[in-house]
Amino acid sequence: MFEYAPAPESRDVVDIQPSYGLFVNGEWVDSLGGERHKTINPASEEVLAEFSYAVEADVDRAVTAARKAYDSVWSRLPGRERAKYLFRIARIIQERARELAVLESLDNGKPIRESRDVDLPLVAAHFFYYAGWADKLRYAGFGRGDGLGAEPRPLGVAAQIIPWNFPLLMLAWKIAPALACGNTVVLKPAETTPLTALAFAEICRQADLPPGVVNIVTGAGETGRALVEHPDVNKVAFTGSTEVGRMIARTVAGTRKKVTLELGGKAANIVFDDAALDQAVEGIVNGIFFNQGHVCCAGSRLLVQESVETELLDALKRRLSTLRLGDPLDKNTDIGAINSAAQLDKIRSLSDAGEQEGAERWSAPCPIPDKGFWFPPTLFTGVAQSHRIAREEIFGPVLSVLTFRTPAEAVEKANNSPYGLSAGVWTEKGSRILWMADKLRAGVVWANTFNRFDPTSPFGGYKESGYGREGGRHGLEAYLDV
């Protein structure tokens, strides 16, 4: 392995306030509750800033602002004007991309290489993409009743709750289509990663977005609950755990609120014996170790055809031994920090369960920094379908390896999960790719690639991975009255 000198990205492009309020009606306001929490850098445990846990009254204020902005401004604005605001936002994100990438890596722990090369370009692209839809909705094929070409109507106020794994990217997935369709939003970022959403509030101000169109309320589960339950909310969009998704689905029962849920996954990444193994190894690594495995569509179950198991695992372990774990701001870093102590506990306890249930654990021999939350790239062999590590979402850099003999067995095992978000297939045989893609019950199938995302490409799950799609023309449906 080559030795690399440290190559840290500079922090001085980022200006973090010591303390943040809530962003309501275009202004920074103090929470009416007063409960303050700290957000830390998970790579160093250093405190980055203080922020509020919004209470019900704060949420009510934000929803009221969003309703007023919807009624008086945003729903009346011609689509072409909404489009220009979104283009403006996309441009400001591009202008401030470096700053936002560093801020994301600081608050989340992900390597700067990923926040700079994946998250931020996709954030800007998402706003750019949906900006273009804002004045073309009548061509999207969702016109209702009045025949072709009717202008579809927005829903109203959207309550949006996003996770900590791709904080700004998930914000973009939520806010861009909502605004393009003419809705106003109240968005709650995750309690461990509020900073880029708060920076986005400033971007809205720079873009002169009318007050109340975007409102950001920070907080944890209780804030989210107040937002989902608010009677004047017309739409709930949530990305996060299946457990919380269930709660939301129950909460909205009996209301007219429209819901989209993007929940957990336990994706199978299936490697056939004729696959280009070196490429497959890269795909497996990208599938489960990208973003420390904090990815709902991560390829967390490797299904390898028995005849190439040894060869593939040897190559995989060799590759994992070259991954560099450490300072997220170092441009050479492959594996950053686990986002929080709580998440690290969860990864540890599920990994321990893997060993207790009889699977064999192997971890890459990498040094672990003294401070912060870290978990080395790990794989388990000898995993049975009944093991917890084969069934439950670990949401960490942990790969469970299972084997199969026939394509039918691979499909059977891949689909043997309550989840159905994504799947991967590695083979050189075209007809087999299409056959597998057809049989796999998952919303995204990556063939000879993995973890690719694009604003034009619909994303979302089958079964308990949720419902609704984000991205592409399909993503508009979630924010239109259709």
Next chain:
Amino acid sequence: MTEPGRLAVRKTYKLYIGGAFPRSESGRSYAVTSSKGDFLANAARASRKDARDAVSAARKAFPGWSGATAYNRGQILYRIAEMLEGRRAQFAAEVADADGVSARKAGELVDAAVDRLVWYAGWSDKIGVLRGSANPVAGPYFNLSSAEPTGVVAVVAPPMGPLLGLVSVIAPVIVTGNTCVVVASERAPLPAITLAEVLATSDLPGGVVNLLTGRAAELAPWLSAHMDVNAVDLTGCPDELAVACEKDAAENLKRVLRPAGKVDWLAEPGIERMTAFLETKTVWHPIGV
């Protein structure tokens, strides 16, 4: 002396599960009366076990039906329309009894049900075009989104419109490749069982449509809570029952079609009943030499 009149041979109305016509395993039945209150027949009162058997049958039928070509599914829906047309008089009589409408009106409702099936038959190989897309991603990748059926759908049929309403909720679910368990109108279940006889003779594989008669308030919660059901259409549920069912459905994140108030079953339905039970699958592949 008058010649004694011929005594009619009555039909026993049973359930329709997996292509067979069993009685309820519970042995229960309930009396069905006409709109005037006259006794018509004893219909089976399906139990939880019947509902579970029906879900098993629907699950078993799903791979074959969802894997059939769209052309084939379209032809089978058209075949159902043909069989229904052939029994027009029988359905008209049952609808007239159930709804207390004139013979002429009842005939029109049967005609509308036939036409509805023909309308949906034509959608089988077209809805995918509306719902699919080739996506221009920013990179060297083939990227295609296509529609796929959600799976097993539990349907609570509307109490009114015992034939037209029923056909209007079944056809959109199955034309796209889903299989279903349907709770027929509790008030007027007889046309549903006669429809099952039509389905059974239309080349529709057994288990694609399973029909239960009985109490919606008893059956709908079991189906909504069943972990092997992927979606529920609560069209026929009164408000309170619909809320309870939607809550139960959250347990495994079923797709839920909420009741939409009063529906005009004679109006052109739109595509929403089909799209409610379609998933979108997106496939990526690199482009290279």
